[in-house]
Amino acid sequence: MALFRINPVSPLIFCSACVLALLLTLSHTSFADECADNIRSTDSQRFDDNHDGTLTDIDSGLTWMRCALGQRWEGNTCLGQPGHYTWQSAQQTVRQFNQVGGYVEHKDWRVPKLPELAGIVERHCNNPRINLQLFPATPATYFWAFDTKPKTYDQAYVMDFGTKGVTTLLKSDQALVRLVRGRQ
Numbered sequence: 001m002a003l004f005r006i007n008p009v010s011p012l013i014f015c016s017a018c019v020l021a022l023l024l025t026l027s028h029t030s031f032a033d034e035c036a037d038n039i040r041s042t043d044s045q046r047f048d049d050n051h052d053g054t055l056t057d058i059d060s061g062l063t064w065m066r067c068a069l070g071q072r073w074e075g076n077t078c079l080g081q082p083g084h085y086t087w088q089s090a091q092q093t094v095r096q097f098n099q100v101g102g103y104v105e106h107k108d109w110r111v112p113k114l115p116e117l118a119g120i121v122e123r124h125c126n127n128p129r130i131n132l133q134l135f136p137a138t139p140a141t142y143f144w145a146f147d148t149k150p151k152t153y154d155q156a157y158v159m160d161f162g163t164k165g166v167t168t169l170l171k172s173d174q175a176l177v178r179l180v181r182g183r184q
Contacts, residue, residue, distance in 0.1 A: 042122045042131040052104045055134055060119060062112075062182040065103065066135055068143070069093065069177040078137040087156045087171035090144050094179065109179040114145035114166065116180060117159045128161040135178075142167075142175035 047055040047064075053073025056063045067073050069090075070083030085093060090111055098107040122131045128140035140162035148171075149155040155168040158175050169175060 042120055042134060044131065044133055047134055050104070054104060057119065060116070060183065062116060062119075062180050063106075064120065064135075065109070065179045067178075068138065069097075069179060071137065076136070078135075082139060082176045084174040085144065085177055086174055087144055087148075087169075090175075090177045091146075093177070097179075103179075106181055108181050110181065111144055111146045111177060112180040114147045114157045114159070117143060117145050117178070118166070120178075121159065121161070126163060129163075130161050138178075139176065142169065144175045144177050 046058055048058060049055055050063070053066050054063050055066055065073075067078035068082035069085070071078040071080045073079075083093075094109055094111055097103070098109055101107065102109055120131075120135065121129055123129065125131070126140075128138045130138045132138065138161055140160075142158040142160050145157040145159060147157045149157065149168045152168070154171055156171050157166060158169050159166055
């Protein structure tokens with residue numbers, strides 16, 4: 001069951017989703033690399049494994065890359081070091097990525113919106129705050145969201161898969177990127 005549904009044209013719902021995402025990421029503290037009682041808010045059964053380094057979220061219809069941009073899927077894990085991008089270079093890299101062929105025959109990958117990124121947060125785990133069975137080798141650090149901070153055009157939202165949850169960074173700062181495709 002999804003925690004929340006979003007109508008992409010409603011700013012009020014989006015703001016509510018941002019607040020919910022922040023509360024979800026800050027609502028549980030635990031020890032590093034541990035999950036509370038094997039409970040998962042991002043249950044593995046909610047995702048279809050496409051056996052190509054991607055997962056499809058049954059609830060949202062979104063398809064996620066299991067690895068951060070810069071890593072590669074091999075066997076059942078992500079190898080290599082993820083790339084660090086400014087917000088603008090992340091957008092440019094995704095455009096170029098799609099232009100040269102994309103990934104698994106899809107050329108419509110994008111940087112996720114904040115509520116979408118919040119949908120893969122594992123609130124019962126910490127450092128990283130993600131289900132490592134689904135998204136192996138995910139660093140406990142900032143990942144860019146597509147969304148920019150209203151009225152502050154030099155900042156964009158990030159999701160920290162460590163302990164900080166949702167915050168903003170200057171677009172000139174660097175963060176990691178996990179790509180998604182599907183509903184917008």
